Amino acid sequence: MKHVASLVIAAVCASAQSAFTPPRLPDGHPDFGGIWMAATLSAAFNVEEHAASYGTPAGPSVIIDPPGGKLPYLPGMRERALDNDQHRERDPVGQCHMHGVPRVMFPPFPLEIFEDGENVVILTETEHGVRIIPTDGRPLLKNYSSWNGDSRGRWEGDTLVVEVRGLNGKGWLDQAGNFVGAGATVVERFRLTAKDTLEYEATVSNPAVFSRSFTVRVPLRRRPADVELLEYGCIEGERDAAHLPSTNAPANGERK
Amino acid sequence: MIRPALVLLLVTAAAWAQAPSARDLRGIWQAKGNAYRNLEAEKGVIVDPANGKIPYRAEARSTADRNFQARATTDPLLVCFQPGVPRATLLPEPFQIFQQQDRVVIVYQHVHSYRVIFTDGRPHYDDGIEFYMGDSRGHWEGNTLVVDATNFKPENWLDAAGHFHSNKLHVIERYTRDAPNTMRYEATLEDPEVFQRPWTIRAELARHTEPNFQLIEHECDRDAQGAYRHPPQFLK
Numbered sequence: 006m007k008h009v010a011s012l013v014i015a016a017v018c019a020s021a022q023s024a025f026t027p028p029r030l031p032d033g034h035p036d037f038g039g040i041w042m043a044a045t046l047s048a049a050f051n052v053e054e055h056a057a058s059y060g061t062p063a064g065p066s067v068i069i070d071p072p073g074g075k076l077p078y079l080p081g082m083r084e085r086a087l088d089n090d091q092h093r094e095r096d097p098v099g100q101c102h103m104h105g106v107p108r109v110m111f112p113p114f115p116l117e118i119f120e121d122g123e124n125v126v127i128l129t130e131t132e133h134g135v136r137i138i139p140t141d142g143r144p145l146l147k148n149y150s151s152w153n154g155d156s157r158g159r160w161e162g163d164t165l166v167v168e169v170r171g172l173n174g175k176g177w178l179d180q181a182g183n184f185v186g187a188g189a190t191v192v193e194r195f196r197l198t199a200k201d202t203l204e205y206e207a208t209v210s211n212p213a214v215f216s217r218s219f220t221v222r223v224p225l226r227r228r229p230a231d232v233e234l235l236e237y238g239c240i241e242g243e244r245d246a247a248h249l250p251s252t253n254a255p256a257n258g259e260r261k
Numbered sequence: 262m263i264r265p266a267l268v269l270l271l272v273t274a275a276a277w278a279q280a281p282s283a284r285d286l287r288g289i290w291q292a293k294g295n296a297y298r299n300l301e302a303e304k305g306v307i308v309d310p311a312n313g314k315i316p317y318r319a320e321a322r323s324t325a326d327r328n329f330q331a332r333a334t335t336d337p338l339l340v341c342f343q344p345g346v347p348r349a350t351l352l353p354e355p356f357q358i359f360q361q362q363d364r365v366v367i368v369y370q371h372v373h374s375y376r377v378i379f380t381d382g383r384p385h386y387d388d389g390i391e392f393y394m395g396d397s398r399g400h401w402e403g404n405t406l407v408v409d410a411t412n413f414k415p416e417n418w419l420d421a422a423g424h425f426h427s428n429k430l431h432v433i434e435r436y437t438r439d440a441p442n443t444m445r446y447e448a449t450l451e452d453p454e455v456f457q458r459p460w461t462i463r464a465e466l467a468r469h470t471e472p473n474f475q476l477i478e479h480e481c482d483r484d485a486q487g488a489y490r491h492p493p494q495f496l497k
Contacts, residue, residue, distance in 0.1 A: 103480060119361055121287065126359055126366065128375055135373045137357065143473045151478035234377060236392040240341045240481060240489050
């Protein structure tokens with residue numbers, strides 16, 4: 006009898022956990038289609054807990070592992086992040102580059118996700134960023150280096166798991182100068198937890214910079230149905246002298 | 262007397278046009294030929310007017326000539342502007358077409374430009390915002406995807422030879438998949454500030470069928486002088 010009771014409790018717990026049944030595509034996989042944006046912009050400012058400062062609202066850490074919510078930098082690496090913070094003109098996004106993974110998933114701009122049975126595609130409004138994630142089992146590229154990396158997706162139940170390789174090691178994690186370095190790899194997990202909530206987790210492994218892997222979790226919130234991505238020009242309009250390596254350099258994008 | 266091979270071709274083409282897959286434009290495509298270099302110099306690109314010349318207004322022809330002389334330094338593409346339409350289609354780089362129920366999405370490898378083309382009848386943006394890639398809405402005419410693109414920025418060029426347009430550019434594109442691995446592309450360009458009349462280009466697109474072929478990231482970076490430049494592997 007005791008056993009039956011604990012089984013019942015287990016079943017109730019399980020059903021409470023999976024109470025939400027996601028909408029599905031004809032292939033049976035959950036439909037992530039829509040325009041999304043990070044439910045909290047805190048991660049875009051700083052993935053760690055941070056106090057308010059000029060232009061930056063205060064926010065909690067989005068790091069769920071390690072406990073304590075701090076990036077597990079190797080000795081000397083936090084100093085580099087603090088130095089970046091003093092030189093935000095180095096931010097690759099300020100230089101019109103794509104965000105890199107995982108930062109690309111929580112910018113303060115909307116992004117669009119759709120699936121076609123062979124790919125999960127993510128378009129970001131900012132920097133007109135693109136991720137095409139094949140889910141057909143093809144191998145990862147070899148000797149590849151890029152801002153947004155090379156991604157392969159697979160389904161574990163209703164969770165999309167994405168392996169990311171080929172990151173160029175130049176990406177920042179946030180506007181505060183936290184960063185990843187060469188050889189970083191990322192495993193992402195996407196899961197609908199409610200009709201309008203897509204939970205995003207990314208586990209970053211980067212032994213050149215961190216003493217252990219760490220995981221961030223940022224829920225994405227669905228935007229209203231009439232929201233469209235609009236074009237984001239950056240290089241075309243880049244005339245900000247602070248972003249130029251030398252003040253003598255010509256403003257980029259200006260036609261002579 | 263019709264030869265058997267031609268009969269077979271006609272039958273195959275007719276069967277293809279009947280197949281539901283004729284409206285399936287998905288895949289990775291790339292323009293054949295060198296239209297991207299100079300629309301007027303490449304034979305058969307401008308199909309209307311019949312003389313193959315862009316019907317510029319007189320003063321606009323002078324601007325195009327000046328652009329041509331200065332093209333080595335002033336082509337916006339050289340400093341990594343998004344390429345515009347129809348130039349994006351003609352570049353010697355692949356692009357990938359995705360289809361959803363209410364939209365067609367085209368991702369160009371070239372500087373990872375993309376276009377989201379709604380096919381659900383919603384109207385254009387009408388509030389005066391201009392875009393390098395324009396604002397595109399599509400509909401189907403038979404097996405042809407017809408895309409109406411407006412709201413263009415005026416700075417872009419149409420090719421590497423300095424042919425140009427204003428922000429009054431209106432492009433009507435027609436995508437017709439005429440066989441499993443080929444697609445006919447047509448674009449009619451109207452721009453009363455620059456052209457005397459609408460004119461039309463045509464290009465053949467080929468589908469990439471190599472196993473596991475995929476787009477790779479084409480992102481510009483700054484050179485020593487601070488100007489955005491394409492990585493060398495993408496220069497043609």
